[in-house]
Amino acid sequence: MSLPLSPQVFAILNGLIEDRAGLHYGPNDVEIGRDKISDRAEAAGFDSLLDYYYFLRYDPGGSAELDLLVDGLVVHETYFFREPDQLEVLVRRLLARRLSDDATVRIWCAACATGEEPLTLAMMLADLGLLRRVRIVASDISERALVRARSGEFTPRAVRSLPAGIEGRWILREGNRVRVEASLASAIEWRRMNLLDGAAIAQLGRFDVVLARNVLIYFGDDTVRRVVKSLSDALLPAGLLLVGASESLLRYGTSLSCEEHGGAFFYRKVA
Template sequence: MADPVITDEDFQKFREFFYRKTGIQFDNTKRYFVDKRLLERMADTGNAQFRSYFTMLRFQASGEELQVLTNLMTVNETYFFREEYQFRCLVNSILPELVSRKKDSGPLRIWVLPSSSGEEPYSIAICLLEMWAGIHQYDVEIVASDIDTHILDQARRGLYSDRSVGQLPKPYLAKYFKRTAAGYQICDDLRGAVEYTRVNLSDRADTRPYRNFDVVFCRNLLIYFDDVSRKSAAETFYDALKPGGFICLGHSESMSRISSLYKVRKFPEAIVYQKPAE
């Protein structure tokens, strides 16, 4: 029997289906990457033909196979203190402005999406502890979300390679991590400071509970979306933010090219985007 193959028609069907489910669009340059993972899952699930696998993927009531495949298809490339200038913007400019007009005793809430393996939300927590005097006056909640359940488990474990911590200042590495045979283990206090949740940004049912955030970090995700999905994501974040809240994007991303809902704010450290205050 000949080895199974993914035809051009199969690739197109899968690409359209995956886009509808996740907002992520694969172009032809990703063909080898997509085909390899589809063939792996076909073999693991006992489907000799793409048609039978695709039928299972679409109609499986539990959605378990779609989640497994999504975990394989998403890219999680990050490290501690990546684009650190935005963290300085958070502590030097964004948070002081937020607390200056804060009228209630509730916590300041930060949403990080995608969480990837935790480097970004834990970096934010470290920066708040080390650089922001207000941490002793205000309660801060950090929620970090991702579509990939496997990567969320990694984030909760908080175990990192030499490469992941390579940009971390050495005093912070010594203070918040323990060297083990398996890598660098982040301390329990920081692990407990971040709540990890599974969220599909393209599913309004998933994102509807996420409201009343002061700051959103969504860095280097929208580059994988097309214009329609980016606009939908911008609207989702608009609903998630409090009036006057801020969103930080990756250095190559611009909200001005996606949506007119936000104001551009040019702080000394970085350009960020703000939901207009009421």
């Protein structure tokens, strides 16, 4: 059974979680968080969530524990070839044109979860013979997700939407085990990165393309503005930011300009 969680303790725990990772829960979300927060508190040896809050807030070990709590709360839902049209247009139209004149391109997948998104990009690029000219950095706040990404092993759910020709070439299935061709995972630089850490983002250098798909939905409006500003700063002039199909930046008044290509939307840094 979960530990009791009053609205007041939920609110102060939420404040810590939002400050650390941007995750935003409303007062009605108490049911969503209760089990996960309670499990984590009990694993850390607490039988009161108020005591757990004080530990997170004031104990020298609280920061590391808060990382573990966040890691247990984030949603890692992803799969290969998710929202593929936008990626196809990016690779076949926008990047292929750019790469035709011997250039190299840097791409950052900024909330890659267990890695299916950057690996999908790597497959698309490799199929066109372009992967060796592209540097892909893939990051997430969740160490747990990154361990899976680096392993190159996935669940059958991750391959529920594969186009023809991918299985057998890039993805190998043996019973319930799904593996990705090893050269793809090793072509990607995997790192842990919190999108709220503007200083660490600035250290990554500049990118031609940044993907932040299906992550902004978990943030409150102020956090979205702050993260989009850091991501925009990480773009080279004329660089592109991609967000998820259900996400739009227009109501945040971003300085990026919105473009449509082949039915997919892209945000471009004004050169």
